[in-house]
Structure formats: C-alpha cells, structure tokens
Amino acid sequence: YLFSVTAIRGMDHNLSGIVLLLRDVTRLKEVEQLKSDFVMAASHELRTPLTSLGMSVDLLLEHASGTLAAKDQELLKAAHEEVHRMKALVNDLLDLSKIEAGRIEMEYEIIQVITLFDHVRTVFRHQLEMRPVELSVEIPDDLPRVRADANKITWVLTNLVSNALRYVGSDGHIQLKAHRIGPNVHLFVQDNGPGIPQEYQLKIFQKFVQVKGQETGGTGLGLAICKEIVRAHGGTIWVESSQGNGSTFTFTLPVNA
Ligand code: ADP
Numbered sequence: 558y559l560f561s562v563t564a565i566r567g568m569d570h571n572l573s574g575i576v577l578l579l580r581d582v583t584r585l586k587e588v589e590q591l592k593s594d595f596v597m598a599a600s601h602e603l604r605t606p607l608t609s610l611g612m613s614v615d616l617l618l619e620h621a622s623g624t625l626a627a628k629d630q631e632l633l634k635a636a637h638e639e640v641h642r643m644k645a646l647v648n649d650l651l652d653l654s655k656i657e658a659g660r661i662e663m664e665y666e667i668i669q670v671i672t673l674f675d676h677v678r679t680v681f682r683h684q685l686e687m688r689p690v691e692l693s694v695e696i697p698d699d700l701p702r703v704r705a706d707a708n709k710i711t712w713v714l715t716n717l718v719s720n721a722l723r724y725v726g727s728d729g730h731i732q733l734k735a736h737r738i739g740p741n742v743h744l745f746v747q748d749n750g751p752g753i754p755q756e757y758q759l760k761i762f763q764k765f766v767q768v769k770g771q772e773t774g775g776t777g778l779g780l781a782i783c784k785e786i787v788r789a790h791g792g793t794i795w796v797e798s799s800q801g802n803g804s805t806f807t808f809t810l811p812v813n814a
Pocket residue numbers: 720721724748750751752753761766767768769771772773774775776777778779780781804
C-alpha cells in the first residue's frame with residue numbers, strides 16, 4: 558500500500574481533522590512484474606533464432622557475394638546490418654530486464670579505479686589506432702579503492718566511451734577521470750562532442766530515448782542499463798553538457814570504507 562496523511566486545520570489553525578489516503582498498488586506491481594517477465598521471456602526466445610539467422614546471413618555474404626548481382630549484394634548487406642542491430646537490441650533488452658528484476662547477481666570486490674580505466678583503454682586500443690581520437694586518463698595518486706563489480710562497471714565505462722567515440726568528430730578528445738568526494742568516488746567520462754540539449758539531460762537515461770537528430774543507430778538502451786548497474790551499486794549517474802561544448806557523464810561508487 559502507498560499511503561499519505563494530510564492534516565486539516567481550521568481558520569484558527571487548530572487541528573480539525575485528518576485525511577488518510579490508502580492506495581492499493583498490489584495490482585500495479587503485478588502488472589509491472591508481468592511486463593518485465595514478458596520482455597525477459599520474449600528477448601530470451603528471440604535470441605536463438607536471431608543468432609542462427611545472423612550466422613546464415615554472414616555465411617551467405619561471405620560465400621555468395623562474388624556470384625551475386627550488385628543489387629542483391631546490397632540487399633544482403635542491408636539484411637546483415639539489420640539482423641545484427643536486432644541482436645544487439647534483444648541482448649540489451651534481456652540484460653536490462655534481468656537487472657531490473659534483480660536477477661543479475663553483483664559480484665563485488667574491492668578494486669582500484671585505474672584497473673578499470675586500463676581495461677577500458679585496452680578494449681578501445683584498436684579503434685583508437687584507426688581514428689584521430691585521443692583517450693586520456695587522469696587519476697590522483699591517493700584515490701581510495703572502490704567496492705564494485707568490476708565486469709559490470711567496465712560495461713558502464715565501455716558503453717560511455719563507445720557513445721563518446723560515436724559523437725566526437727576529428728580532433729576528438731575523451732577523458733577518463735576520477736576523484737573522491739566524501740564517501741564516494743566520482744568517475745567521469747568527458748568528451749568534446751556535440752553535447753546534449755538541456756531538455757534531454759535527464760531523459761536520455763530512460764529506455765529508448767535518443768536525442769532527435771543525433772541518433773547514431775544505437776538501441777537507446779545503453780544509458781538505461783548504465784543507470785540500473787550504477788543504482789545497484791548504490792550510486793547515481795548524470796550528465797552535464799551544453800550544446801556544442803561536449804558532455805561529461807559522471808557516476809558515483811562507494812569508497813571502500
Ligand atoms: P544509443 O547510444 O544506443 O542511442 P544510449 O542510451 O547509450 O543509446 O544513449 C541515448 C542517447 O543519448 C543517444 O542516442 C544520444 O542521442 C545521446 N548521447 C549519449 N551519449 C552521448 C554523447 N557522448 N554525446 C552526445 N550525445 C550522446
């Protein structure tokens with residue numbers, strides 16, 4: 558039940574009554590649960606056929622492209638791209654519904670933030686060699702260790718950096734930074750891309766929200782997953798940005814006390 562209490566006072570400010578409001582949210586919770594179970598089941602069921610469809614298209618593209626007319630080859634390439642986009646969408650949906658349902662176990666350990674940042678740098682090394690984008694890391698020597706699930710937080714950082722990489726242009730610069738504020742370590746992923754308009758800065762953490770005119774073919778689920786992972790760690794995530802001046806995504810992790 559959700560309930561609220563309101564005091565009613567007369568003209569003389571004396572208490573003349575109390576309104577007690579009770580709202581039964583059991584049904585609402587059941588519907589939420591059903592919805593999340595459905596998304597989980599549907600995405601799970603779609604994964605297997607999509608994987609084999611993807612493999613067939615990949616093989617066809619590899620074997621038959623020499624014998625196909627240019628137009629058919631284009632069609633096959635379009636099918637290849639769409640299948641892989643759908644696979645990414647279904648995987649993201651499945652991850653998100655599992656996290657929301659609390660069905661993904663967090664494996665906490667006490668780790669150095671630099672270990673996480675180094676890992677992310679390794680993941681993107683190849684991409685960075687191909688593009689004129691600089692990825693720099695800045696961490697104070699005395700930064701305390703944090704309590705985190707290393708794989709999940711690496712996923713968050715990887716997602717933020719991969720977004721940044723998609724939005725920065727040539728002479729792109731992405732910075733990974735961290736410092737302590739009170740009981741938390743703040744981790745920053747800063748880029749010099751186009752920025753995010755004010756009215757989107759809260760909304761982009763919701764499922765499927767993408768900035769109009771700035772979509773780059775993603776699923777619109779990445780930041781929603783980041784938010785759930787950070788929330789499970791007891792932290793928060795937000796973005797600061799002004800259009801044309803890049804974006805800074807920040808999230809907090811508890812210091813290992
Ligand atoms: P996706 O990247 O798959 O669209 P996300 O949830 O990761 O989904 O991001 C949602 C939207 O937020 C993106 O579509 C884009 O409009 C905006 N966005 C995210 N990161 C950045 C960034 N570094 N710079 C500019 N816009 C961004």
